[in-house]
Amino acid sequence: MDISHLIQIVTINALPVLFAITLHEAAHGFAAKYFGDNTAWLLGRVTLNPAAHIDPIGTLLMPLLIYFVTGGSFLFGFAKPVPVKFGNLHNPKRDMIWVALAGPLMNLLQAFLWGIALYILLGINFSETFFLEMCKAGVLVNIVMFAFNLFPVPPLDGGRVLMGLLPKKMAMEFARIEPYGFYIVMGMVFLNVINPIWMSPIMGLTFSTLDLALRPIELFFR
Numbered sequence: 001m002d003i004s005h006l007i008q009i010v011t012i013n014a015l016p017v018l019f020a021i022t023l024h025e026a027a028h029g030f031a032a033k034y035f036g037d038n039t040a041w042l043l044g045r046v047t048l049n050p051a052a053h054i055d056p057i058g059t060l061l062m063p064l065l066i067y068f069v070t071g072g073s074f075l076f077g078f079a080k081p082v083p084v085k086f087g088n089l090h091n092p093k094r095d096m097i098w099v100a101l102a103g104p105l106m107n108l109l110q111a112f113l114w115g116i117a118l119y120i121l122l123g124i125n126f127s128e129t130f131f132l133e134m135c136k137a138g139v140l141v142n143i144v145m146f147a148f149n150l151f152p153v154p155p156l157d158g159g160r161v162l163m164g165l166l167p168k169k170m171a172m173e174f175a176r177i178e179p180y181g182f183y184i185v186m187g188m189v190f191l192n193v194i195n196p197i198w199m200s201p202i203m204g205l206t207f208s209t210l211d212l213a214l215r216p217i218e219l220f221f222r
Contacts, residue, residue, distance in 0.1 A: 016138035021079040024103040025053040028082040031102035035095035037088035100160035107142040114138030123221020147202040154178040
């Protein structure tokens with residue numbers, strides 16, 4: 001493994017990843033507070049301070065380990081999940097959906113903003129490669145987080161959304177897989193199952209939608 005290349009990858013991705021994780025988790029906490037649950041707010045998790053959301057193993061150690069093990073072909077990590085007491089929400093079944101969607105939607109917004117920044121820099125003929133690559137990384141990191149977190153298996157956000165949409169009895173049955181959900185998803189990742197059936201289609205659709213949304217910015221600076 002080329003250490004200098006790894007350092008370059010980490011340096012370019014550090015800021016986009018910190019923003020992606022921090023704002024994703026803060027958005028969950030803010031949505032929960034808005035819909036009636038103050039748990040995350042009282043614990044100081046509705047904050048833009050990355051230290052409140054970083055998990056030493058999931059955010060730092062695991063991504064580096066997986067990067068080395070896979071020869072740089074795959075990168076995955078996670079932050080400390082924001083605590084939400086769904087029973088405190090005004091309408092738990094309905095509001096669960098919005099609390100879950102808040103994180104991925106924040107990532108989608110960030111991808112859009114990084115895309116705007118990229119087109120502005122290109123439009124003014126900014127030639128510093130480092131910042132151009134950081135903007136590209138910001139788009140990619142956030143689209144990956146958006147797509148991955150919407151995978152419909154709890155405890156991922158997509159699983160929460162699905163539980164909120166299912167009839168109560170079916171939702172209760174579906175919720176039983178949550179203790180095993182992380183292992184199910186990781187197994188699908190390492191067996192390369194989740195990529196063709198979910199990540200590639202969702203990311204492709206998201207990139208196409210983002211391209212359309214950014215087209216006016218691109219044309220303005222052309």
